[in-house]
Amino acid sequence: MPTPPSGRARPSEQEPHQHRETAESFGSDAERYDRARPRYPDALVERIAAGAGDVLDVGCGTGIAARQFQAAGCRVLGVEPDPRMAALARQLGVDVDVSAFEAWDPAGRTFDAVVAAQAWHWIDPVAGAAKAARALRTGGRLAAFWNVPELPPQVTEAFAAAYRRVAPDAPGFPTATEQALDAYRRLDAIAAGAIRETDGFGDPEQWRFDWERTYTRDAWLDQMPTHGSLTTLSPGRVAEVLECVGSAVDAMGGSFAVRYATVAVTAVRTGAA
Numbered sequence: 001m002p003t004p005p006s007g008r009a010r011p012s013e014q015e016p017h018q019h020r021e022t023a024e025s026f027g028s029d030a031e032r033y034d035r036a037r038p039r040y041p042d043a044l045v046e047r048i049a050a051g052a053g054d055v056l057d058v059g060c061g062t063g064i065a066a067r068q069f070q071a072a073g074c075r076v077l078g079v080e081p082d083p084r085m086a087a088l089a090r091q092l093g094v095d096v097d098v099s100a101f102e103a104w105d106p107a108g109r110t111f112d113a114v115v116a117a118q119a120w121h122w123i124d125p126v127a128g129a130a131k132a133a134r135a136l137r138t139g140g141r142l143a144a145f146w147n148v149p150e151l152p153p154q155v156t157e158a159f160a161a162a163y164r165r166v167a168p169d170a171p172g173f174p175t176a177t178e179q180a181l182d183a184y185r186r187l188d189a190i191a192a193g194a195i196r197e198t199d200g201f202g203d204p205e206q207w208r209f210d211w212e213r214t215y216t217r218d219a220w221l222d223q224m225p226t227h228g229s230l231t232t233l234s235p236g237r238v239a240e241v242l243e244c245v246g247s248a249v250d251a252m253g254g255s256f257a258v259r260y261a262t263v264a265v266t267a268v269r270t271g272a273a
Helices: 026-036 042-049 064-071 083-091 125-135 153-166 177-197 217-226 235-251
Strands: 054-058 075-080 095-098 111-117 136-150 205-216 255-268
Touching (some): 026 083, 042 064, 042 205, 042 255, 111 125, 136 177, 217 235
Parallel strands (some): 111 136
């Protein structure tokens, strides 16, 4: 998952959407990103897609969530600032406008849902909420959501030790599951606050969906280079981190289960603007 920058950032740089180098780094290996990143719970997709014909996917990346909404019967347009990610999304059947969402022009187009899967923290929350309000039809829904991994404590400890040893300055790797949840609760709170300040939305709600996935050593190492904590490191340092983490997984028997909490902040577009 794109990981929120850690608290080590300087005060003027602490908002995730200001970390442009990290935000625009995921296209360096778009094929791996699409292959290795976890999908989103069907229950979440179905809840948003119910009654939604047209969906705008903000920061759509390679179109992982967009294709899930297409499979649920929706027509989807993606907005993605990285042309490398957008190119792969198009190859995989998603229409994409290449633009930062804050600068994107709806050009009179409106949608039943505006979604952001693992991406809203890279967008200015106030400008993003205002743009979403412009793009939504009355009764349409804004939904920003994130997959938050809850690793077993012994797994988290082993991985954190590997990062401290090899890449102590890598941003965003939490040293405990609760830290990861706290980071995403903060993102939820920021998004909800901006929605409340934006004319045209009802009260924001928080949703949560819990699920689990078992990773083999190879599957976990495949997705690790798509994390924001590694995408800006040199290939040599990434290889060192992967070697250390791979050894830790081997010591655990070669696989482990990850509990995911998919958390969402959502609000409905009202008639007032």
